[in-house]
Amino acid sequence: MTEGAGVRAGDLPDDLTAAEAGMWQAFRNGSVYDLSSGDPAADDPHGGHPWGPERTVRARIICWLLLDGPPALAGRVASLKLVGVQVSGTMDLAGGTVGPYVELRDCRFEREVLLPESRFTTVRLVDCSVPRLEAARLHTEGDLHLPRSRFHHGIRLTDAQIGTDLLLNQAVVHRDRSGRSIAADGMTVGQDLQAEMLESHGEISLRSAKIGVSLSLRGARLLNPYTRLALNAPQLTVERTLYLTPAGLGAQAMSGMTPARGTRVQRFECQGGMRLDDGRFGDALDLEAARFVLTEDQELSLRRVQTPELRFLGERPARGRVVLSGARVVNLMDRADSWPGPGRLHMGGFTYENLVPRGPFPLAERLDWVAAATAEYNPEPYERLAAVLRAGGEDEDAREVLLAKQRRRRESLPPAAKLWGYAQDWTVAYGYRPGRAAVWMAVLWAAGTVAFARVEHPPLESGEHSARNPALFALDLLLPVIDLGQVGFWRLRGGWQWLAAALVLLGWVLATTVAAGATRLLRRN
Numbered sequence: 001m002t003e004g005a006g007v008r009a010g011d012l013p014d015d016l017t018a019a020e021a022g023m024w025q026a027f028r029n030g031s032v033y034d035l036s037s038g039d040p041a042a043d044d045p046h047g048g049h050p051w052g053p054e055r056t057v058r059a060r061i062i063c064w065l066l067l068d069g070p071p072a073l074a075g076r077v078a079s080l081k082l083v084g085v086q087v088s089g090t091m092d093l094a095g096g097t098v099g100p101y102v103e104l105r106d107c108r109f110e111r112e113v114l115l116p117e118s119r120f121t122t123v124r125l126v127d128c129s130v131p132r133l134e135a136a137r138l139h140t141e142g143d144l145h146l147p148r149s150r151f152h153h154g155i156r157l158t159d160a161q162i163g164t165d166l167l168l169n170q171a172v173v174h175r176d177r178s179g180r181s182i183a184a185d186g187m188t189v190g191q192d193l194q195a196e197m198l199e200s201h202g203e204i205s206l207r208s209a210k211i212g213v214s215l216s217l218r219g220a221r222l223l224n225p226y227t228r229l230a231l232n233a234p235q236l237t238v239e240r241t242l243y244l245t246p247a248g249l250g251a252q253a254m255s256g257m258t259p260a261r262g263t264r265v266q267r268f269e270c271q272g273g274m275r276l277d278d279g280r281f282g283d284a285l286d287l288e289a290a291r292f293v294l295t296e297d298q299e300l301s302l303r304r305v306q307t308p309e310l311r312f313l314g315e316r317p318a319r320g321r322v323v324l325s326g327a328r329v330v331n332l333m334d335r336a337d338s339w340p341g342p343g344r345l346h347m348g349g350f351t352y353e354n355l356v357p358r359g360p361f362p363l364a365e366r367l368d369w370v371a372a373a374t375a376e377y378n379p380e381p382y383e384r385l386a387a388v389l390r391a392g393g394e395d396e397d398a399r400e401v402l403l404a405k406q407r408r409r410r411e412s413l414p415p416a417a418k419l420w421g422y423a424q425d426w427t428v429a430y431g432y433r434p435g436r437a438a439v440w441m442a443v444l445w446a447a448g449t450v451a452f453a454r455v456e457h458p459p460l461e462s463g464e465h466s467a468r469n470p471a472l473f474a475l476d477l478l479l480p481v482i483d484l485g486q487v488g489f490w491r492l493r494g495g496w497q498w499l500a501a502a503l504v505l506l507g508w509v510l511a512t513t514v515a516a517g518a519t520r521l522l523r524r525n
Helices: 002-009 018-029 059-068 363-372 379-391 395-410 415-431 435-453 470-478 495-524
Strands: 032-034 056-058 079-083 086-088 101-105 123-126 172-174 180-183 199-201 203-205 221-223 229-232 241-243 269-271 273-275 284-286 291-293 299-301 306-312 321-323 328-334 354-357
Touching (some): 056 059, 354 379, 363 395
Parallel strands (some): 032 079, 172 199, 221 269, 229 273, 241 284, 284 306, 306 328, 328 354
């Protein structure tokens, strides 16, 4: 009781080491307590240089300060600000409420940091070496900053609530025993989650996480050769934009709030599968220059994603699959060389309203894009593309897409129907090029007129001597509905009967295909 009363009065406990006594006084004063030596190699918390007792404080004393520490000096605000300090033992603040501001820079923890179900204002662990951060259901009113720190056995932030920003820029996180580097299912971040230049060795799990503004993985490297997924984030909600884009060290716009070191640029890279199924992104999902290294059974899964803009502008995956089944976007911004080849793209139920190609993307390559997504005939992708082109005023391209759909459908038909399809294609291109019908009609009419003009044919009724008109006779054969009164007047024998039958049959083919084209035109209008 006497000791507790002394602490509350500000007296130093008797069993503190010299390093701990200095930390105690700095806490009351709200000042930075720096135990670094000035030698960059010796002060590197991630290096192998040993730190002796002169730079070591016990985790128990830190917990004492944060949970039940002495009062601040007059005119000061008590806070824990450590630089170059080694923390021995387990820092266990589970379930505690911490009022003082906490910031540790270039520090080294010998054992894990336990913060589950604890409450803080703001916590900053900058460029620290931490065996593991266990912080499930952590609650902060302000930021949780972990930039440039290294976590040797993972981070757990399941169901954590971060009041403003979560920073993991340039952090290095290794996997835990379950294979996860960062387990943050159900986490809520009030503003931004910045993990630019992050290096993750294991699975990042963000299932059902909610980000209040943007999620930036610019320049991050997600490496998980152990299991199928490097990023597992179904039902992720980001109110603004998810950035899977390059980061430039030294460019303030691309490096967030973490001080940049150097000037190099690094693209986003994912070695392992990525699952963003049922994600909601308020502004955009940006994959500018992203690189995905997948195995044959891994995939970039964007099933049922919803976003106003999908920027599919990354490098074409050499293996694996890209799945957009059920996704709904307004603007699809893409490049021809970003999409995978046949059998590795799935777009069933994928809807988009506008195409915004970056660079040349001719219609022939766009048709190859649709064909790559349909191993078996499926009219939906063709009809969606045609509708988007037509809405953009590109009616001719839309007709070409629908013609390609009919040709793809023809390959799935039985032989007889396939032959009929070829006939429609050769004559009037399934009605999408109706001008061909007039040309064929004119050619057949001219050929029939010349043929029937060369030979005299007797009338059916003897004694009749009506003037013979070969041109009207040929036209009467070609027109299947209109009767010009010529066919029933002249008697044909032998090969002329076969010629007349051929003209009648060809007339029906032309009329049928023209009617089909007119029906499609009326339906579109």
